[in-house]
Every structure is written in structure tokens, then in C-alpha cells.
Amino acid sequence: MKYTPINFSKKFKLFSDYWAPKTIAQLNNYQFKLVKFKGEFVWHKHEETDEAFIVLQGQMRILFRDGELKLNSGEMYIVPKGIEHKPLAEQECQMMLVEPAGIINTGDAGGSLTAEGDVWL
Amino acid sequence: MKYTPINFSKKFKLFSDYWAPKTIAQLNNYQFKLVKFKGEFVWHKHEETDEAFIVLQGQMRILFRDGELKLNSGEMYIVPKGIEHKPLAEQECQMMLVEPAGIINTGDAGGSLTAEGDVWL
Numbered sequence: 001m002k003y004t005p006i007n008f009s010k011k012f013k014l015f016s017d018y019w020a021p022k023t024i025a026q027l028n029n030y031q032f033k034l035v036k037f038k039g040e041f042v043w044h045k046h047e048e049t050d051e052a053f054i055v056l057q058g059q060m061r062i063l064f065r066d067g068e069l070k071l072n073s074g075e076m077y078i079v080p081k082g083i084e085h086k087p088l089a090e091q092e093c094q095m096m097l098v099e100p101a102g103i104i105n106t107g108d109a110g111g112s113l114t115a116e117g118d119v120w121l
Numbered sequence: 122m123k124y125t126p127i128n129f130s131k132k133f134k135l136f137s138d139y140w141a142p143k144t145i146a147q148l149n150n151y152q153f154k155l156v157k158f159k160g161e162f163v164w165h166k167h168e169e170t171d172e173a174f175i176v177l178q179g180q181m182r183i184l185f186r187d188g189e190l191k192l193n194s195g196e197m198y199i200v201p202k203g204i205e206h207k208p209l210a211e212q213e214c215q216m217m218l219v220e221p222a223g224i225i226n227t228g229d230a231g232g233s234l235t236a237e238g239d240v241w242l
Contacts, residue, residue: 003183003190006197025199027171027219030151032197050148056195062124069124074177076127076153078146098148098219 008034008056011121012094020115021097021105033097034121035105037089044109045084051099052078058093062086129155129177132242133215141236142218142226154218155242156226158210165230166205172220173199179214183207 006024011034015022019041021033037060053062054076062069062077063086071077079085106114127145132155136143140162142154158181174183175197183190183198184207192198200206227235 003185003188003198005190005192007193008195008197025173025197027151027173027199028202028221030148030219032173032219052146052148052153064124067124069126071126072128074129076129076146077124078148081149098151098153100149 008094008096012036012056014121018092019105019113020119022119022121024121026101029101030098031101033099035095035097037087037093037095038091040088041086042106042109042111042113043084043086044107045082046079046099046103046107047082049100049103050078050081051103052076052097053087054096054098056094056096058089058091060087060089060093060095063088129215129217133157133177135242139213140226140234141240143240143242145242147222150222151219152222154220156216156218158208158214158216159212161209162207163227163230163232163234164205164207165228166203167200167220167224167228168203170221170224171199171202172224173197173218174208175217175219177215177217179210179212181208181210181214181216184209 018038021035023031025032055071059072139159142156144152146153176192180193
């Protein structure tokens with residue numbers, strides 16, 4: 001049987017839109033998603049789940065209501081469920097997110113940056 | 122409030138043993154673990170869960186009963202539950218694993234490479 005690795009760099013070449021996560025792998029009922037961040041996202045929260053942010057290339061920030069976090073390439077952070085947060089990136093930043101299948105990127109906030117769910121690369 | 126990123130490189134400096142995963146973060150009931158691979162691991166399977174292998178530095182291989190896979194830095198693979206596999210690495214390889222809390226590294230195989238569970242860095 002042929003086994004094929006999932007290569008992040010090759011996957012990132014397949015899309016150019018920002019803030020719209022693409023699923024690359026599924027582990028039980030959890031999904032690994034690649035996404036490009038640039039600019040400011042919306043304040044939102046996910047009442048039902050924690051969310052993992054892993055920076056693969058570049059840097060970004062996550063604002064919280066009572067502080068903020070800077071994440072560089074080779075760093076990760078888990079935003080706990082129910083905690084409002086606002087991701088932003090001055091330059092394009094390549095991220096991997098890990099979260100349960102079915103999670104909407106804008107959480108409770110909705111709005112124009114809401115991405116189509118369950119898009120696979 | 123102070124928010125602190127999880128830095129992979131800093132975490133890898135905190136241990137030197139091989140094949141013994143250390144938990145660095147938890148997402149709901151799933152854990153992110155760092156581990157150094159070198160040499161050959163045992164053939165084993167996890168009947169209850171898929172398992173994510175993400176190469177952060179170096180390269181490694183996963184043998185299957187009917188094929189094999191080479192994974193380089195910046196690549197990942199999800200071994201489905203119930204599938205026998207044998208990880209190996211000629212040189213030291215820095216990995217991140219993602220799997221449910223409570224999973225034992227040697228799965229059904231046991232033996233001397235079985236690591237203590239739930240060790241946090």
C-alpha cells in the first residue's frame with residue numbers, strides 16, 4: 001500500500017485566502033486545519049471547545065479581554081473554551097488549528113469572515 | 122493576565138530520553154506531546170484511537186505491515202486506530218504527537234520501551 005505524508009508547505013501553496021481554514025487531516029472526531037492569517041479577525045469565542053493555535057511560519061497575536069499573547073513560528077497556544085479572543089497578524093502568517101470537526105471559525109460572532117465549514121485540501 | 126506561548130524548542134531542551142512522550146498542552150480531552158525518536162520502536166497498535174505524528178525537526182519513518190512512510194520536518198501523518206505500526210529514526214528526530222489523554226506509547230505491545238503516562242513538561 002502507498003502511504004503519503006501530509007506536507008504543510010505543499011498544502012499552503014493550494015490556497016491564498018485569509019482566515020478560511022482548510023482541513024488536511026482528521027484524528028477520530030478532531031480535525032487539523034491550515035489557515036493563513038493576515039490583518040485582524042473578529043472577537044469571538046467557542047462555547048463548546050478549546051482551540052489549538054500552532055504557528056508554522058510567521059508570527060501572530062491573540063488578544064484577550066485582559067491581556068494578549070504573541071506567537072512565533074514554532075510556538076503554540078490553546079485558547080480555552082468560552083474565552084473571547086481576537087487573532088491578528090501584521091504580515092501573512094501560516095497556522096495550523098486543531099479542534100473538533102464542525103467548529104465554525106467565527107464562533108459566536110458570525111459576520112462576513114465566517115468561512116465555509118469542512119473544506120478539505 | 123499573563124499569557125505565555127508554548128515554545129517547542131525550549132521544551133525539547135528540557136529532556137533527552139528517547140521514545141518517552143511528554144505532554145505540553147491539553148485540548149479538551151486530547152493531549153499534545155513532544156517526544157524524541159532515535160533508533161527503532163516496537164511494532165504496536167492502538168485499538169481505541171487514531172494517532173497524529175508531526176515532525177518538527179529531523180526525519181523518521183513509520184513501517185506498516187504492507188508498506189512504509191518517510192516523514193520529514195514540516196510533515197504529518199495520522200495512523201488510524203487498530204493499524205500496526207513501527208516508528209524508527211536513524212538520527213534524533215523531534216516529534217509532536219496528538220492523541221487522547223491516557224494513551225500508552227507502546228499500545229498493545231508493552232515491553233521495556235513503555236513510558237510513564239501523563240508526564241508533563
